[in-house]
């Protein structure tokens with residue numbers, strides 16, 4: 186091979202393979218959703234831990250009421266997606282699953298792996314891709330989402346009653362599926 190054809194081959198092949206790659210690569214919605222929800226979780230847990238450290242569990246409840254939803258939806262807007270936390274037994278009624286989401290919630294909650302991890306599920310329509318990322322219950326969550334009077338102290342229950350008279354988000358144990366992140370991308 187002479188010098189010129191070597192250069193030609195050396196440039197054309199990488200350029201061609203780049204083009205083929207770009208053309209064929211499907212957007213990795215699940216990967217993007219996992220990154221976004223990881224950031225959301227880390228931030229929410231950090232804010233929650235700080236609020237508890239500053240004012241105790243019962244004072245962290247009004248803090249969550251004021252900040253959790255706006256933080257979540259603002260992070261979504263920043264990332265160009267619709268980001269929500271949903272549950273079949275919500276504390277905030279705005280987080281209640283729709284009929285379709287309820288089916289997805291059930292499917293995810295009924296299919297944990299042997300290690301107790303819940304699967305991620307992606308639903309594609311003509312205009313949207315929605316990735317549902319499980320939010321399991323951890324030990325830290327029980328003081329507000331566990332068994333009343335066992336895990337949740339009386340003083341905390343009183344604040345919950347006042348702030349969320351229709352609260353359903355109690356009685357969870359470590360490992361239970363507490364909710365889902367819904368991450369919706371426009372196609």
Ligand code: HEC
Pocket residue numbers: 230233237242243245246247249250251253254270271272274275276277278280320321322323325326327328329330354363364365
């Ligand atoms: C200090 C009490 C407190 C702790 C601890 C706590 N939460 Fe919550 N949680 C709340 C409150 C209050 C809301 C309602 C927030 C709102 O109004 O948007 C909530 C809402 C949620 C929601 C949205 C669905 C719903 O029920 O409205 C999820 C999901 C959730 N919590 C998961 C968790 C997980 C997982 C943990 C542990 C890592 C946890 N929470 C720990 C108080 C708490």
